[in-house]
Amino acid sequence: MKKSVLMALISCVGISMSAPLLAQSGDAERGQSISGVCMACHGPDGNSFNPEWPSLAGQSAQYTYQQLLDYKEGRRKDPLMTDQAKPLSDQDMRDLAAFYATQIPTPGMGMDPALLDLGRQVYLGGNSATGLTACSACHGPNGAGDRAAVYPAVGSQHAMYNIAQLEHYRDGTRITDTRNIMPGIAQKMSDEEIRAVAEYMAHILPRFPN
Ligand code: HEC
Ligand code: HEC
Incomplete structure (x- = not known):
């Protein structure tokens, strides 16, 4: 008797744990x-x-x-x-x-190709002088992001859009990041680093399902 109550409980827990996952599929x-x-x-x-x-x-x-x-x-x-x-x-x-x-990304629009080298350096290596983490650690070496960790894809995104987002994280007007990762990162960035890394992100492909 006791055992069957326990089994019923276990199966209830099983159902309630899988429900949110099922609900997420589109x-x-x-x-x-x-x-x-x-x-x-x-x-x-x-x-x-x-x-x-x-x-x-x-x-x-x-x-x-x-x-x-x-x-x-x-x-x-x-x-x-x-x-x-x-x-x-x-x-x-x-x-x-x-x-x-499911859609295939095409290259984003850049603004200033002269900043590509600095952008690559920041994206792949961060900036040790200011303690800025490499973007590739979360967004992946080719900008595909990490689906399991819900780190968004950033590769092949337009530079102008990404500059605006980094500025919004930096000045606190974008508050969507519940883990509070991006505001701290953007606060360590200079205007030039933001423009440069956005230029680099626009050029990297694939911004792809991983
Ligand atoms: C520790 C992990 C981590 C690191 C390192 C990181 N990011 Fe992010 N990034 C995130 C997360 C999580 C989000 C989504 C936050 C949200 O929901 O607003 C994000 C969002 C973004 C977005 C917004 C994307 C969009 O489509 O609006 C940009 C742009 C971005 N990051 C650029 C960078 C750059 C540039 C760097 C390196 C200087 C960097 N990130 C480093 C985790 C990270
Ligand atoms: C009139 C133009 C317009 C239309 C129509 C529009 N959007 Fe947008 N969308 C935008 C702009 C502009 C942004 C960036 C806003 C910002 O800076 O937060 C955006 C941002 C987004 C983002 C955030 C992307 C990211 O990387 O964080 C998503 C997702 C999105 N739109 C989905 C949709 C969907 C789905 C529809 C249709 C139901 C739609 N949009 C219709 C203009 C539009």
């Missing part, structure tokens, strides 16, 4: 079918044509879903994106995120 095909409204800014395949609008192709679904939720619930604010996220249901966000994760 339907990429449905995501594509509702992505028409996103296309104007993020491109039909998640590669955007405007350097101020981020590409989403090849990004981890978990990260994309989290960002959509952050816009919808007001933790991340943007005059263009907030209104886009508001009407989305939880399933819409999961499906859109699953769709963009």
Whole structure:
């Protein structure tokens, strides 16, 4: 008797532990079918044509879903994106995120190729003088990120967008990072290092499923 109660308890725990994982999976095909409204800014395949609008192709679904939720619930604010996220249901966000994760990234737009060498140095090696960690430690040597750890892909992203994000982490206006990793990193960076590393990230491929 006691044993069967215990078994029932164990199976309940098993179910409740697997439920959140199941709920995270999205339907990429449905995501594509509702992505028409996103296309104007993020491109039909998640590669955007405007350097101020981020590409989403090849990004981890978990990260994309989290960002959509952050816009919808007001933790991340943007005059263009907030209104886009508001009407989305939880399933819409999961499906859109699953769709963009399957798309192939194309090279991002840079701004100043003269900064590439400094950018490569910072991205792969950090800066020992200021204690800046190498970006590649989390975002991967080719910018693919780390899906298991939910470190986003940054390779082949437009430089102008990434400069804005690093500035937002540095001045505290982007508060989406619940682990509080990026604000401390950005605070150690000079304006030149930010521009340089963004230039480098725009040029590295693949920004790919890993
Ligand atoms: C009118 C242009 C526009 C439309 C339409 C639009 N977006 Fe965006 N999106 C933006 C801009 C601009 C940003 C960057 C905002 C910022 O700096 O936070 C952005 C950011 C994002 C991000 C964050 C990317 C990252 O790397 O952190 C995601 C995810 C996203 N959009 C998904 C979508 C989806 C899904 C749709 C369709 C439902 C959509 N967007 C429609 C302009 C748009
Ligand atoms: C210890 C791990 C770690 C290191 C090291 C790290 N990052 Fe990040 N980075 C993250 C995480 C986690 C996020 C997502 C935070 C969030 O949800 O806002 C992120 C987000 C970003 C974003 C925003 C991406 C987007 O699509 O909006 C950029 C840009 C970025 N990092 C650049 C860098 C650069 C440049 C460096 C090196 C100077 C660096 N990161 C080092 C963990 C790291």
